[in-house]
Amino acid sequence: MQRHTLRTLLALILVSITLQLSGQVSDRWVPDILGDGYEMRHIEQPDDYTGPVISTVIRKLVTPRIDSTTVNRGVLYVHGFNDYFFQAEMGDRFVEHGYNFYAVDLRRYGRSLVKGDKPFDIRDMSSYFQDIDSALVIMKRQGITEIILIGHSTGGLTSAYFESRCHPEAIKALILNSPFLDWNLGWKERLIPAISLLGKIWPSFKISQGMSTAYAESLLKQYHGEWTYRTDWKFIQSPPVTAGWVRAITRAQKALRDGKADIRIPILLLYSSASVDGSDWTPEHNRADGVLDVKDIKKYGMELGPDVTCAKVEGGMHDLVLSAKDVREPLYRYIFAWLARKGL
Template identity: 40%
Template sequence: MTELVRDDVLGNGFKSMDLLHSDDYEGKVKSVLVFRPTDLDSSKAILYVHGYIDYFFQEELADHFNKWGFNFYAVDLRKYGRAMMPHQRPNYTRRIDEYFEDIDAAIEQIKVDGNTEMILMGHSTGGLISSLYMNKVKDDYIKALLLNSPFFELNFSKIARRFLPLFMLFGKYFQNMRVNILPENYPQSLHKDYKGEWDFNIKWKPIVNYPMYFTWLRAIRKGHIELQSGLDIKVPILVMYSDKSYKKSIWSDDIRVSDGVLDVKHIAKYADLIGKDVTKIEVVDAIHDMILSKKKVRDRVYTEMFNWIKLKGLV
């Protein structure tokens, strides 16, 4: 079920609408669809799924897809960004497939808008969610999957990995238990008021340390196990990632040219297991959200992305 279309907080021609879902264990639930059509005559669409502690604000991504003749859509998943409701725990989930209803509803609206085919794109945790979704939902309407630094494995130290079974038990039996362990270097490297160039809502994408629920971690780990066992995604897949990861816990300018969240070796390794038609592209000096890299780097990201889209006959 959808509600009325409204001007989005981004302005610049973006609109948004609430997508209302079945109540869950916390009560009422919604996701939010953000969209802007291309000026060209087109019935092709792109749907973007954001990452963890995130929401859609990457206007330049929409600019590029609009220019190439795609009607642009992005979904703020339940309990994230625009979709947060007062009674909800931020970014909380018990199962990854809870998000499938959000994607289903977004795709239904994309169809209602007259689009005849689409590409699904996911960043980080959104890449994991999108991959598992594509493995379960065999919809010919979706022609390709684009993955921007997908979250295919936990970037834990050897010591932290020893405690993973305990964390999984915490997530199962203590569903409000949380811990502040997420590094602040990466979000600080992005925001213009800290050490970056981008402007975004720090209530929706916080800069300071943010609680991680063990229940969320348990859901993610189960998703990783499923993905690493092998998926059977039928459509062409593009997996893009940086050439290096940032391992330090303290600030260094190296984080501006590295993935400061994930181990890129994990991405390269597990990308081979998700489908038969997988293209992997390593981009020198890209950061975790590749489309927020320095301009020269993100220009290459877009060039590689749209060259692949053209190669696959999708534009």
């Protein structure tokens, strides 16, 4: 009896440690704002420099056939800067192809914003590892043993950084949608080292992102796009960042350079065929990357590991899955064909 009590006590201690490392995971799912079978739940994470923080996991599951076993493969999607998960069409495509779909709204983004938060702020990109790991824990508890990690823009940087440092056994491949692997600031990039130093001394110092609304105008149905989303979660004009955020991004980018990432799983590197400059919207903004330099994406993406497949998407926007229908339909076919070739 005493041995049984001791084993129970040890088990409770292990569970407690796991929850402290991975966030307080509850089992309560509620319908998500996307509807159509999407559901979500919040996860309380350990406090960071701002105090209490949460992340949010969103999911849509494959409906198993009566004669089939539980689906053990899934996708985990990580959004970019000034963003949150709203790309339901992408989630639906993966579900239709037999993948349980999960996404995470990182701390201080979208569904994870709480009163008093400074949206999107971070001082160390590794802080997001807790948010991603909590989602992976949930997926594993659902019996998902083969996971495709997908990251867009800053989420692509975060996903690659996470994989390079943590190497979870369940993650079998990495898909990067226009990953933010280098700055695209022209001559202003010469200021990055000084701003990064400032970020160490005065991390809350604000840095303007400019006044452009061109990217939002290329996406939103009310302007020149075909999508709707919450503009209080994904602002039309990108908000200021902090020097601490710039420092965090720069350190993560440098950690993935010159082969230091050494990611050993297959990587699908996706980027547009062209970049477009200019603060004012033009029709080219709907057929090119208006945020990053696609040449830099390819250059630094090729350094991430030994098995990188580059795919240039003709007419693709920065978020490739939000491109015009004649672009994203071939893109989805390519993605699923690539996964099939990799045995995933």
